[in-house]
Every structure is written in C-alpha cells, then in structure tokens.
Amino acid sequence: MKQGQALPANPFYNSPEQRLALARQRFFDDGVRPSGMVSEAVIQSWSRCLRSHGDPARNAVFEPVTPSRVHGALRGNRALLDAASEELERLQVTLAGTSGTAMLTDAKGVVIGSTYAPTRSHEQLMPIATRVGVNLAEEAVGTTAPGITARTGQACLVMGCEHYFGNAQLMHCAAAPIRDVQGELAGVLDLSSEGLPFGFDAGAVVAHYAAEIENRLLCAQSTDHLVVRLQITPALLDTPMAALVGITRDGRIDWINAAAARLLGLVAPIGQRARTRLEDSLGVAVDTLAALTSQGEAQPMHLPNGLMLWVRCEWRSPERHRHLHANGAVTSPQAPTSPPQPQPHTLRDTERQTVLRVLAESGGNVSRAARTLGVSRGLIYRHLSGKD
Secondary structure, eight states, X not given: OOTTOOOOSSSOOSSHHHHHHHHHIIIIITOOOOBTTBOHHHHHHHHHHHHHHOOTTSOOOOOOOOHHHHHHHHHTTHHHXXXXXXXXXXXXXXXXXXXXXXXXXXXXXXXXXXXXXXXXXXXXXHHHHTSTTOBOSHHHHOXXXXXXXXXXXXXXXXXXXXXXXXXXXXXXXXXXEEEOTTSOEEXXXXXXXXXXXOSSOHHHHHHHHHHHHHHHHHHXXXXXXXXXXXXXXXXXXXXXXXEEEEEOXXXXXXXXXXXXXXXXXXXXXXXXXXXXXHHHHHSSOHHHHHHGGGOSSOEEEEOTXXXXXXXXXXXXXXXXXXXXXXXXXXXXXXXXXXXOOOOOOOHHHHHHHHHHHHHXXXXXXXXXXXXXXXXXXXXXXXXXXXOO
C-alpha cells in the first residue's frame, strides 16, 4: 500500500502487501489478533517480541561478531557442520540464479555457515546477517523464520512485513529444523531473500535440504545402531525422502526421522526415544534385519500396517567408527594398537588454524575470508567441518 492510503475496514484485501499492512495495524495499533491474515506462529512471535523489544518501527540491531564468538560457534557445532558441508555447497549452486541465500544456524539461532556471495548491490542486511557468529534468534533480531524455528522447532515462512523490525521487513525467509538422534533441535536451515520475493517454493526447497542434512547427522551420530532405510521404491532410499530408523542391538527403535514416522504410523515425534519394540512396527526381529546388511540391493518387506516397502540396512558400530580414520584409511579390527603418540604440528593443522584466524578477522564472513585467502568457499567449509 502507498503511504497514507487508508486501510479497508474489513478483512478483505487486494494484495499480500495490503493484507500484511492491515494485519500489522490490527495487531500493533488496535491490539486485535489478526487471525487468518498471518500465521499463528508469526502472531505468537509478534506477541513475544512486543513484550521484549517494544517499538516494532525501529531497526533490528545485529550484535558485533567477535573472534571468540566465531570460534565458539564453530567448535560447538562440528557434527552439524560436517553433516551440512556438502549440502551448503549444493545449495550455493542451486540458488546461484536466484535472489536467495542459505544460512545454517545452530539450535540457538547463531549462524555457523551460509552461501552468501556479495554479488547483489541492493542488499544491505545480507552482508551482516550471514556472518558466522551472528545471532538470528528471536530475542536478538525479532520475528524471522530462523528465529521462530529455533524457538519452536517447527518449519515456518516469514515474508516481508511479517518481520517484526522495520529494516527486516525487506526480507523473505523460509526455515526448517534439523534434529539429532536425541530428538533435540540441532540446527536450522534458512533461505532468505532481501528485497525480492522468492520466485519458487522456498519452503519446499529448504525442507528438502534440511532433511538431507538431518539424515546425514542421524547416521553420523548412530555409533551403535542398525540403521534401516525404507521407502515405497528403492530409488528413494538415497534421497532426502528416505525413511530412517535407528535400532538398538536388543531390538528396539531408538530413533526415527519424520519420513519413517509417517510410513510406520508412529505417533512419537522424530527421535523422541520412544523405545518402540521393533516387532510392533516392522514385524520382524533385529536378527532378520541384521542379515540384510550383507545384501547389496534393497529388499522388499511387508509391514504390519499392510504397506510393502523396500529396505536396506547397515550396522553403525563403534568398531566401524574406530576403523575409519581422518585420512580415509581402514585398519583391521584385530590389529594391535599402540599407545597414543603426540601428534606433530602438521601442515594441515597450520592450514586449519589459518582459516579459522582469517574467518574470525573477517567477522565470520565466509566469502570475505575465502577472498582474503585466495581459496574457494568450499575449501573453507571443508576445514570447518573437519574434512580438510
């Protein structure tokens, strides 16, 4: 709506901009909940922000990023960074022709990675908001998609004037949660565009990539589980649509992802350690599934609920993790071990320390650090994820 143009007295509107303007007027000026005009998640966020931040007309202030904050954010989220490093590189390619940028935050809403590239001159907030160590939590910058998801654990969209603060209302954001084997929120993946609405279904894209990161994280954290992949067709077993189940050696379901919960008809949320008996959900014993680990191809299996699914299994054991070294070498489980020796200060160590130092000096801006070092952003992410 143009400034000064009167808002309609009824809930009918001619454009999304008019709808959001009317919703903000009703909520912030009239004290009326604009139910049906914006999502309930946004309304609840506005309510929390009004109590904690006050005037929504002022600008959001992004806290300075210190070297200690950068180091702390990266050090505390190595597993998530490792799971997400390949997907962030793929997202950079996927989004290259769009106005979107992907950001990965930890469970508290602190940025630990992004695909930002300083190629769009109109962007004012993105160079600030995408720095490693920036806090995008609701308590810091008001209503945003990553902030809401970090607080609620639910996927959400926050478009334009649905953002709480004035300068953030140029943003369009879509966020999805990433959970770990404990069922706890491990991080948030967000797609944001400044000044330009998405020209695609951002919610679907971010959900796709978040699911892939989550599946990688679940498998990486399963150090003593039989990991079962299920789907209605074998072609989906290695995609973000794969249903994953983590089974303990005594035959109980320890964790499941959302796709598995839907296929198995389980009420318990993802990873809630419901400890469901395997036979109750899959109709087979753990030994039967363990025998499938020797099968290279997916095998058909009928579930108690009547579905026929395709299954592939893999043991994720402590022995397996001990045999896989950082350089990719595999040793025999029977090989004698020697007392640990002091590790030399290698060239790889020096490179990683240099990357972390330059990243901290760049205020957490991965693109700037890459330009300073004369390397690719992908190399920076590989160092951060431990794949250096």
